[in-house]
Amino acid sequence: MIIRQETNNDHKEVFSVIESAFKEAEFADHNEQFLVERLRKSDAFIPELSMVAQIDRKIVGHILLTKLKIKNKSNEFDSLALAPVSVLPEFQGKGIGGKLIFESHKKAKELGYNSIILLGHEKYYPRFGYEQAEKYGIELPFDVPKENCMVIELVENGLKGVNGIVEYPKEFNK
């Protein structure tokens, strides 16, 4: 398996990977494939952080990290949203999602980002180093349990002095 940057030629296949991955997913609106299409056209898009997992010539997984802001009364900070991450159902549970997350962290760090924010399952993401956003005084703009609001520091003290409310790209609002 290789993990590489998505290219324009991959869009159709990635669309169906996301659609299939989320088909049976519990906490999903089943429109994640359209979210990715909107984000690709937005200012929040970073081409290097739309990545695919490929086995032979088949795309089996995808991950997208886009720009967001954390804002408080006096400051705003740059960070990234991890959303969504998708693995084809028949390839799940083999570590592909984990590899996509790991490689996206590595690339985000190379590009100079210090942190990532996500809304996700409290049992899955801590293994990659995610912690509750609340610990850092960071709030996500969703009415969801705090256990699901998570952040990771990509570098030591990457969130030092950073707190506030997360402002997602407007494309997340449909």
Ligand SMILES: CC(C)(COP(=O)(O)OP(=O)(O)OC[C@H]1O[C@@H](n2cnc3c(N)ncnc32)[C@H](O)[C@@H]1OP(=O)(O)O)[C@@H](O)C(=O)NCCC(=O)NCCS
């Ligand atoms: C979430 C997802 C990307 C993980 O990819 P994967 O390749 O299956 O994951 P890995 O093989 O790296 O890790 C498997 C582990 O993740 C757990 N896991 C997988 N999906 C999970 C989910 N939605 N919630 C909680 N845990 C999950 C498995 O139980 C397994 O745990 P274990 O190692 O303790 O047995 C994939 O399952 C998927 O596409 N799911 C549907 C879409 C989705 O829910 N995406 C996440 C929201 S953005």
